[in-house]
Amino acid sequence: MHDATDDRRQRWHPRNRKFVAGSLLLALLAGTALVAPLLAPFDPLAQDLHATLLGPSTAHPLGTDALGRDVLSRLLFGARLSLAIGAIATAASLLLGTGIGMLAGYGGPFVDEVVSRAIDVFLAFPGLLLAIALAAVLGPSARNVVVALAVMGWTTYARLVRAEVRAKVAEESVRAAEALGARPWRIALHHLLPAVARSLSVQAAFGASAAIVAEASLSFLGLGPPPPTPSWGAMLAEGRALLLVAPHLAIAPAAALAATVLAIQWIADALATGNARRGAR
Amino acid sequence: MLRLFLRRIFLSAFTACGVVVLVSGLLAAIPGDPVDAILGERATSADRDALRSSLGLDQPAGERLLHYARGLLHGDLGRSIVSGRPVTELLGERYPATADLALAATALALVIAIPLGLLAARRPGGVADRASLALATLASALPGFALGPLLILAFAVRLPWFPVAGREGGSSIVLPAFTLALGMAAVLARHLRGAMLDALALDAVRAARARGVPEWRILLVHALRIAATPAVTVLALQVGGLLAGAIVTETVFAWPGLGRLLIQSIGARDLPVVQGCSLAIALTFVVANLIADLAQALLDPRVGRA
Numbered sequence: 001m002h003d004a005t006d007d008r009r010q011r012w013h014p015r016n017r018k019f020v021a022g023s024l025l026l027a028l029l030a031g032t033a034l035v036a037p038l039l040a041p042f043d044p045l046a047q048d049l050h051a052t053l054l055g056p057s058t059a060h061p062l063g064t065d066a067l068g069r070d071v072l073s074r075l076l077f078g079a080r081l082s083l084a085i086g087a088i089a090t091a092a093s094l095l096l097g098t099g100i101g102m103l104a105g106y107g108g109p110f111v112d113e114v115v116s117r118a119i120d121v122f123l124a125f126p127g128l129l130l131a132i133a134l135a136a137v138l139g140p141s142a143r144n145v146v147v148a149l150a151v152m153g154w155t156t157y158a159r160l161v162r163a164e165v166r167a168k169v170a171e172e173s174v175r176a177a178e179a180l181g182a183r184p185w186r187i188a189l190h191h192l193l194p195a196v197a198r199s200l201s202v203q204a205a206f207g208a209s210a211a212i213v214a215e216a217s218l219s220f221l222g223l224g225p226p227p228p229t230p231s232w233g234a235m236l237a238e239g240r241a242l243l244l245v246a247p248h249l250a251i252a253p254a255a256a257l258a259a260t261v262l263a264i265q266w267i268a269d270a271l272a273t274g275n276a277r278r279g280a281r
Numbered sequence: 282m283l284r285l286f287l288r289r290i291f292l293s294a295f296t297a298c299g300v301v302v303l304v305s306g307l308l309a310a311i312p313g314d315p316v317d318a319i320l321g322e323r324a325t326s327a328d329r330d331a332l333r334s335s336l337g338l339d340q341p342a343g344e345r346l347l348h349y350a351r352g353l354l355h356g357d358l359g360r361s362i363v364s365g366r367p368v369t370e371l372l373g374e375r376y377p378a379t380a381d382l383a384l385a386a387t388a389l390a391l392v393i394a395i396p397l398g399l400l401a402a403r404r405p406g407g408v409a410d411r412a413s414l415a416l417a418t419l420a421s422a423l424p425g426f427a428l429g430p431l432l433i434l435a436f437a438v439r440l441p442w443f444p445v446a447g448r449e450g451g452s453s454i455v456l457p458a459f460t461l462a463l464g465m466a467a468v469l470a471r472h473l474r475g476a477m478l479d480a481l482a483l484d485a486v487r488a489a490r491a492r493g494v495p496e497w498r499i500l501l502v503h504a505l506r507i508a509a510t511p512a513v514t515v516l517a518l519q520v521g522g523l524l525a526g527a528i529v530t531e532t533v534f535a536w537p538g539l540g541r542l543l544i545q546s547i548g549a550r551d552l553p554v555v556q557g558c559s560l561a562i563a564l565t566f567v568v569a570n571l572i573a574d575l576a577q578a579l580l581d582p583r584v585g586r587a
Contacts, residue, residue, distance in 0.1 A: 117295065117296075117299070118299075120292065120295075120296045120299070121296050121299030121300060121302075121303065124296050124297070124299065124300050124563050124566060124567050124570075125300070125303075125559070125562075125563045125566070126520070126521035126522070126523075126524040126525040126562065126563070126566045127521055127522060127524070127525020127526065127528075128525050128528065128529075129524075129525055129528070129559060129562055129563060130303075132528065132543070132544075132547075133304075133307055133555065133559045134307075134310065136547040136555060137307050137308075137310045137311050137555075138310060138311075138312060139312065139318075213424050216424070216426070216427075217424060217426060217529055220426040220529065220532075221528075221529070221532060221544055221547075222544070222547075222548065223547070233426070236426055236427060236430065237426075239430055240426070240429070240430045240433075240533060243430055243433055243434055243438060243445070244438060244445070247434050247438070250430040250431065250434065251431070251434075253427075254423065254427040254428075254430070254431060257422075257423075257424075257427055258422040258423055258427065259422075261421065261422045262418065262421075262422045265421060265422075
């Protein structure tokens with residue numbers, strides 16, 4: 001019997017706590033990123049060569065960097081960059097991967113084979129390697145980072161969509177629609193897309209956190225938006241170089257990155273377990 | 282079984298060819314004139330022409346690809362634009378450092394993950410279990426370039442136990458290997474814990490316990506043997522993360538391996554070396570995957586029958 005006590009207990013289940021905590025944290029981070037221009041005490045690009053490498057103080061809560069720029073302000077603007085690039089790159093990979101995956105799952109055996117071989121080749125480049133090579137060749141800029149991440153990330157979604165579409169296509173509902181003469185487009189939109197939507201959204205959530213880490217990695221390696229644009233990865237690279245004289249420079253962006261990644265992962269975990277439970281029923 | 286092997290090898294060979302095509306095609310992705318991008322504005326026209334012909338830019342793309350592939354088969358990947366040395370020579374110099382790092386990281390990950398996973402499975406909800414969960418959370422939130430500097434700060438600057446960077450001396454491998462190993466160890470520990478819990482619940486194991494076999498023997502002999510297969514699968518999946526992670530870790534610790542060479546040659550706009558490093562890393566990954574798949578098929582007869 002399912003009663004009110006069960007509902008109450010379920011609301012404070014650790015899984016839901018994670019989801020709530022993650023969402024709140026992410027909302028906080030996104031909110032501060034959005035109002036960064038209003039929140040930041042200094043212009044993130046404003047240099048003050050009399051005030052370089054200062055530790056945390058009342059004027060500069062997180063200190064200053066090698067050019068006297070306020071670390072807190074750069075951190076806030078860096079949040080904007082990371083979240084924006086993470087979101088756009090994920091959306092791009094999602095669109096690309098879903099389209100190609102649909103094609104592979106529904107387009108017939110030849111197309112399927114071609115797409116599957118292509119996915120194999122792209123996946124032969126471990127982790128960031130492809131994004132690194134592409135970003136290196138295209139040149140350092142935010143736009144190129146998005147392109148590189150999209151080219152790296154589409155395979156995950158394509159594989160997922162292909163597998164689910166292939167399973168769905170064999171079902172009665174789709175075959176009935178085909179028999180009634182429905183066009184492939186219509187079938188794709190009305191039958192196939194809703195079927196993959198749930199697992200896609202879970203994957204996209206994990207993908208978003210991966211994209212943010214990937215952008216920071218590329219920036220760290222010097223392949224992201226060029227200086228003086230503030231980005232967490234670039235700040236970490238600077239922090240690494242100045243570790244012996246100004247350790248505070250590395251700690252702030254590391255903490256910010258960790259918080260963002262954790263928030264998104266908690267949300268993604270909660271979505272995933274929510275799915276598992278629904279699937280089991 | 283033989284058919285499976287052959288098909289798998291053939292697929293790997295095909296993938297390897299695809300990798301060569303993509304890497305050789307990197308040249309085409311450079312916006313504008315590659316020669317300008319590489320040499321800058323102050324180059325003489327003689328230098329420009331020399332570079333143009335050595336990169337094969339005066340040939341159509343198809344011929345360029347064939348030339349690159351033929352070179353690859355003969356062990357010739359061109360010469361570095363910066364130093365003039367053959368790319369294969371540079372790769373050969375740096376490969377051992379990366380291999381050392383990767384092996385050390387794997388060993389370290391196993392040393393951390395196996396006891397942690399075992400103890401976590403022995404007492405779910407206990408200290409080890411919660412520690413393994415905390416480790417997993419930490420590892421996922423802190424990528425190598427964030428963890429690395431923090432480790433350097435703690436164990437090379439504040440506590441001068443290890444060198445800050447570079448490959449001098451035996452202890453220099455510890456911090457980079459640990460940075461690389463942490464993510465792997467976290468994933469491995471959680472998977473081992475899960476596999477062990479499944480194994481411990483099996484009838485055969487419970488029967489052994491009922492017979493009076495001591496607990497440590499149950500854990501280490503019976504359950505571990507069953508849990509080994511899924512654990513090896515997970516380990517194989519980590520190879521990619523290892524290779525990719527090495528690029529960042531080597532940069533953080535100035536470790537003279539392939540990854541660092543890649544980043545340095547990107548900075549120097551040394552395209553042949555960039556291509557060579559990408560090729561070396563990707564092909565290593567393809568081979569590693571092939572070995573892992575074949576080993577799995579040998580270990581688990583169910584794979585062959587499918």
